[in-house]
Amino acid sequence: EADIYQxxxxxxIGTGKKITLECSQTMGHDKMYWYQQDPGMELHLIHYxxxxxxxxxGDLSSESTVSRIRxxxxxxxxxxxxxxxxxxxxxxxxxxxxxxxxxxxEGSRLTVL
Amino acid sequence: GNSVTQMEGPVTLSxxxxxxxxxxxxxxxxxxxxxxxxxxxxGLQLLLKATKADDKGSNKGFEATYRKETTSFxxxxxSVQVSDSAVYFCALTLGGSARQLTFGSGTxxxxxx
Numbered sequence: 001e002a003d004i005y006q007x008x009x010x011x012x013i014g015t016g017k018k019i020t021l022e023c024s025q026t027m028g029h030d031k032m033y034w035y036q037q038d039p040g041m042e043l044h045l046i047h048y049x050x051x052x053x054x055x056x057x058g059d060l061s062s063e064s065t066v067s068r069i070r071x072x073x074x075x076x077x078x079x080x081x082x083x084x085x086x087x088x089x090x091x092x093x094x095x096x097x098x099x100x101x102x103x104x105x106e107g108s109r110l111t112v113l
Numbered sequence: 114g115n116s117v118t119q120m121e122g123p124v125t126l127s128x129x130x131x132x133x134x135x136x137x138x139x140x141x142x143x144x145x146x147x148x149x150x151x152x153x154x155x156g157l158q159l160l161l162k163a164t165k166a167d168d169k170g171s172n173k174g175f176e177a178t179y180r181k182e183t184t185s186f187x188x189x190x191x192s193v194q195v196s197d198s199a200v201y202f203c204a205l206t207l208g209g210s211a212r213q214l215t216f217g218s219g220t221x222x223x224x225x226x
Contacts, residue, residue: 020201041219090156100206104156
């Protein structure tokens with residue numbers, strides 16, 4: 001049973017709107033990640049965090065921003081959504097054992113009209 | 114750089130058929146290898162892993178053996194079920210860090226009754 005939660009699961013909005021995708025985990029993990037999953041299913045790391053007040057850009061350039069004020073919370077924000085932002089966004093967290101194992105949320109599917 | 118190559122899908126099988134999903138990797142060093150599964154409408158979850166050569170990971174009837182000589186980590190199951198229909202991702206990490214987790218492109222499996 002997953003202990004990492006994403007909201008909303010589905011979001012349809014108009015161009016230019018500001019959106020925040022929420023991600024929370026109750027496992028006490030220091031490391032958290034945001035992936036963008038394209039329609040072809042490939043996963044692209046867009047943001048990661050090693051702990052509170054630590055955030056880094058991932059391998060795929062993204063116009064989104066993230067914050068990590070609390071260990072359990074890692075929200076992703078788009079200031080002005082565009083149709084090109086339409087995608088599935090997956091949040092994940094990893095334990096301190098550094099095993100490479102990630103725990104994923106169920107995803108937030110964003111559609112920008 | 115590191116990379117993971119999976120057999121292209123989609124793969125469609127009848128129930129109780131034998132499954133193989135090929136995965137090969139390129140890495141500078143000795144990676145840990147993973148298979149993740151994504152069921153419809155859900156996030157990814159770890160299916161199995163292997164951390165050194167000749168290790169066999171297994172879970173839910175699925176198996177994969179870390180073959181250093183062929184740089185492969187093929188996923189197998191002797192008898193698939195309809196409930197195994199999902200997308201399967203092969204992944205690797207070096208040094209056990211999830212930050213350096215490299216995913217393959219995913220293979221869609223559909224099992225027909």
